[in-house]
Amino acid sequence: MANYYKLTIPSDRVERLQYMRRMFPQAPGSFLADEWRGGRHEALKRLNTIDIEAYNRNRSFLNGAVSKLSPYFRHGCLTLKEASDSVRYRFGKQAEEFVGELAWRDYWRRVWYQLGDGIFSDIEDPKVALGDKLIPDFIRQGITGLPCMDGFIRNLMQDGYVHNHARKWFAAYMVHWLKVDWREAADWFENYLLDGDKGSNHLSWQWVASLNSSRPYFFNKESLARHTGEKYCSTCKVNCPFDGSHEALIEKLFGNAAPEKAKAHRVMLPVRAPISTHRAVAIFVHDEMLSSAHPLLRKPMPKFFVFDEILYSKWPIKRLQFVADCLNELQDVEVWIGDTREVLQARGVGQVIAQDTPNRQVKLLLEPFNPIWQPEVKFTESEISEKRLQRFSRYWDKVGTELFGDNVSSQT
Numbered sequence: 001m002a003n004y005y006k007l008t009i010p011s012d013r014v015e016r017l018q019y020m021r022r023m024f025p026q027a028p029g030s031f032l033a034d035e036w037r038g039g040r041h042e043a044l045k046r047l048n049t050i051d052i053e054a055y056n057r058n059r060s061f062l063n064g065a066v067s068k069l070s071p072y073f074r075h076g077c078l079t080l081k082e083a084s085d086s087v088r089y090r091f092g093k094q095a096e097e098f099v100g101e102l103a104w105r106d107y108w109r110r111v112w113y114q115l116g117d118g119i120f121s122d123i124e125d126p127k128v129a130l131g132d133k134l135i136p137d138f139i140r141q142g143i144t145g146l147p148c149m150d151g152f153i154r155n156l157m158q159d160g161y162v163h164n165h166a167r168k169w170f171a172a173y174m175v176h177w178l179k180v181d182w183r184e185a186a187d188w189f190e191n192y193l194l195d196g197d198k199g200s201n202h203l204s205w206q207w208v209a210s211l212n213s214s215r216p217y218f219f220n221k222e223s224l225a226r227h228t229g230e231k232y233c234s235t236c237k238v239n240c241p242f243d244g245s246h247e248a249l250i251e252k253l254f255g256n257a258a259p260e261k262a263k264a265h266r267v268m269l270p271v272r273a274p275i276s277t278h279r280a281v282a283i284f285v286h287d288e289m290l291s292s293a294h295p296l297l298r299k300p301m302p303k304f305f306v307f308d309e310i311l312y313s314k315w316p317i318k319r320l321q322f323v324a325d326c327l328n329e330l331q332d333v334e335v336w337i338g339d340t341r342e343v344l345q346a347r348g349v350g351q352v353i354a355q356d357t358p359n360r361q362v363k364l365l366l367e368p369f370n371p372i373w374q375p376e377v378k379f380t381e382s383e384i385s386e387k388r389l390q391r392f393s394r395y396w397d398k399v400g401t402e403l404f405g406d407n408v409s410s411q412t
Contacts, residue, residue: 002346004338007307009328013037016328020321023337024307029192029316030158036071036194036318038325040291043072047083052091055098062163062228067098070195071161073105075326076289076355080106080379088403096404100396101164105200106379107395111212112199112358114389117269119202120183122262127210129257131179135188139174146241148224148232149173160194160318165227171208172218176253177241182209183265191314194322199358211262213391218253220244269361270310273341273368278350284371285333286362287311289355290326296353296374297330304344305330307337311361340365 007023010016017031032038046069054065072078080102087095112119138144142153152170155162162170167189174185186205190196203212210216221242225233233240244252283296283303297303305327312320327335336343344352352366356373363371382402388394393410400408 002338002342004306004336004343004346007335007337009324009335011328013325016324017321020324021317024317024320027315027317027320029160029318032318032321032325033159036160036322038071038075038077038290038322039329040072040077040293040326041329043069043078046072047078047086050087050098052087052094052098056094059097060165060227062166062231064163066163068161071322074195074197075287075323076294077291077326079291079377081377084379084403093404096400096409099403100400100409102379103396103399104392106399107389107392108197108199108203109358110384110395111203111389114386116358117267117360119199119206120267121264123206123212125262126259127214128216128254129259130175130182130209132181133179135174135180135184136178139178139180140188145238147236148228151232156189156192160192160316162193167204168208168217169219169224171205172216175205175209176216176218182206182211192316194319196319216254218249220246220249267360270364272364275370276345276350276368278345278348280348281351281353282344282347282349284344284352284354284366284369285330286354286357287323288357288359288376290323290330292329292331294355296355297333299353301353302347302349303330303333304347304349305333305335306340306343307335308340308365310340310365341368344369
């Protein structure tokens with residue numbers, strides 16, 4: 001019996017969400033909210049309605065006017081270059097902060113391309129002592145006793161989206177206060193995100209841990225209260241573990257403990273398979289290229305997308321539904337569930353063409369089909385040296401100047 005079958009994605013959205021639940025009964029979590037409809041149409045609507053003045057004024061606050069475009073960038077509904085070109089054309093120099101955030105995504109992706117699976121191990125020696133504890137059950141259950149952290153976990157579990165500032169606070173709490181192994185925490189966190197991106201996610205956790213930065217990231221109660229508008233602190237009855245000065249927290253969190261050397265972490269990859277002997281050439285659509293405007297989708301060739309267990313077994317149902325929304329906008333793409341290699345073999349495919357990706361899992365899955373990797377759209381034309389990729393500030397010195405000229409502001 002074949003370990004794969006073809007899906008027919010319903011055009012009606014309510015029916016589509018229900019269909020995906022039936023197809024993936026084991027996927028955890030709640031349904032995708034209307035607010036997070038997937039696809040390029042929704043991505044463009046969000047891009048075209050950005051209030052750049054409000055964004056610049058309050059994006060660092062939990063209720064700030066952020067774009068919430070990250071799931072659309074992650075799944076290729078919109079490219080970073082499209083967004084950058086759009087806001088720079090409309091807002092000029094005012095767009096610099098927004099483009100700076102896009103640049104972080106490009107920076108992390110470039111580092112992922114450079115290091116490959118090295119992003120899943122410590123990039124540098126830590127600058128402070130780190131822990132290696134397992135994730136406590138009270139984290140998985142969202143009952144830390146701290147209203148702020150419980151709120152962030154609810155956002156993660158229910159919405160699949162967490163504000164950037166809250167992501168950093170939560171990561172710091174896990175890594176520095178609870179001494180949880182950063183890699184285990186990063187894996188767990190990514191599994192629930194709508195915008196889960198291994199490059200941005202794992203490298204951000206390393207940045208918090210001081211594994212690709214000059215110092216650890218942590219925060220105090222004053223900063224959290226200010227950027228949340230006292231949303232959590234005003235009703236909190238516990239003895240706050242985040243209360244204290246910068247100096248006092250350094251002593252509390254790190255003391256005189258000596259940091260260890262960088263550690264390597266294991267990476268699970270597909271086993272290698274024989275080269276296909278078939279002759280047909282096809283477009284393989286993976287989950288970083290889900291745009292109806294993608295140039296590869298215009299080619300007159302068979303096109304396939306496969307929900308493969310190797311890639312999607314841990315995804316929540318809402319994210320699978322988001323992908324289904326995206327696929328609904330693509331023309332003439334066969335959608336399958338099962339083993340990618342078996343699907344392509346059964347369809348007589350000997351070679352695939354796909355957008356390039358730093359994701360080695362995808363590359364190994366497609367290795368038997370003599371893949372041709374088409375370069376993805378570049379955020380900028382800047383060639384970035386290995387030395388510049390060691391720190392975002394060095395990267396931005398070059399990229400920011402290309403985009404905004406010599407008067408570009410620094411980004412941290």
